[in-house]
Amino acid sequence: MKGKILTTWSLIWLLATVLFVAGGALNLSQRANHQLPPTDGVDWTQKADGIYAEKVAPSLAASRAGIAVGDKLIGISLDEKQFDEVVAPSDVQMYLETAGVSGNLTYFYQRPSYSFTNNFYYADLRNIDTLPRWTASLIFLSIVGIIWLGVGIFVLFKQGSHSPFVLHFAAVCLTAFVFHVYKPIGLGEDFDDAIRLLDDMAFAFFVPLFLHFCLRYPVRSEVFDEPRWKTYLLYVPASLITIANFFVS
Incomplete structure (x- = not known):
């Protein structure tokens, strides 16, 4: 030196x-x-009128269930019967933590990209993953x-x-x-x-x-x-x- x-x-x-x-x-x-936390593979973002999917990772639970970029998340259910309204992206992670890795959740969501009125759907997330x-x-x-x-x-x-x-x-x-x-x-x-x-x-x-x-x-x-x-x-x-x-x- x-x-x-x-x-x-x-x-x-x-x-x-x-x-x-x-x-x-x-x-x-x-x-x-x-131990990595559970994830649905979606980057949820807060907008004025709700929670929207900004990015969807392929091959993870939400993608397998049919969630796509631009979908609006309305509610989440742990038992496929009672749906709780989602008001913030942080709410999603709380439900994922409750369900746990390999657990199940059901999302109630809207697809605004479809112009017709009845554009509300259910997505069954099975075997929730962790991030790679x-x-x-x-x-x-x-x-x-x-x-x-x-x-x-x-x-x-x-x-x-x-x-x-x-x-x-x-x-x-x-x-x-x-x-x-x-x-x-x-x-x-x-x-x-x-x-x-x-x-x-x-x-x-x-x-x-x-x-x-x-x-x-x-x-x-x-x-x-x-x-x-x-x-x-x-x-x-x-x-x-x-x-x-x-x-x-």
């Missing part, structure tokens, strides 16, 4: 790296070993994230922490590692919520960090020399997204 003595900021980066790697390892371990524990995309993204981190560590120790722009590049790599590897599994627990927030935060800040690096490297751009508010302005959108995401969650 060219810089024999680590700078304060490089030590902070290394400490942050250890913490984020530990968090990523716990997240992957949780996905590998923890591992997918090809999850594995691929985790590998990409580890490569990003490896590149950052290599450059830091190869070029030395005193070399210009090295810590900035290392920060870009660490941010990329976080949003590639960190993926919540939908447990609703504190650790899982923290993983989701860090994933969203890293994704939001990656773009301004990378853009800022490109403007600085290899020769510092005069655009961001003075006044400094131009540099801070670059990070305002990511900061606002992070704050909004924190309060919404």
Whole structure:
């Protein structure tokens, strides 16, 4: 390493790296070993006039029962007799938790895409699933994230922490590692919520960090020399997204 003595900021980066790697390892371990929550495979979204299916994962319970994108969920029944009105997307998860994995539910829904009046249907969800524990995309993204981190560590120790722009590049790599590897599994627990927030935060800040690096490297751009508010302005959108995401969650 060219810089024999680590700078304060490089030590902070290394400490942050250890913490984020530990968090990523716990997240992957949780996905590998923890009991995953039940899901119908639908992303339900709240609109002014009700709850609508925004995305429907193929091969999961709702898709097998005939639910399609754009369907409006009206009620849910645990016994196929008494239907309770659904007023929020969070209500769906409560019924799924009650039915449990491999359990059954019945949805009463409307298909607004059909123009005729009698467009109300029942969907029998049988053998409710969990989300897939591992997918090809999850594995691929985790590998990409580890490569990003490896590149950052290599450059830091190869070029030395005193070399210009090295810590900035290392920060870009660490941010990329976080949003590639960190993926919540939908447990609703504190650790899982923290993983989701860090994933969203890293994704939001990656773009301004990378853009800022490109403007600085290899020769510092005069655009961001003075006044400094131009540099801070670059990070305002990511900061606002992070704050909004924190309060919404």
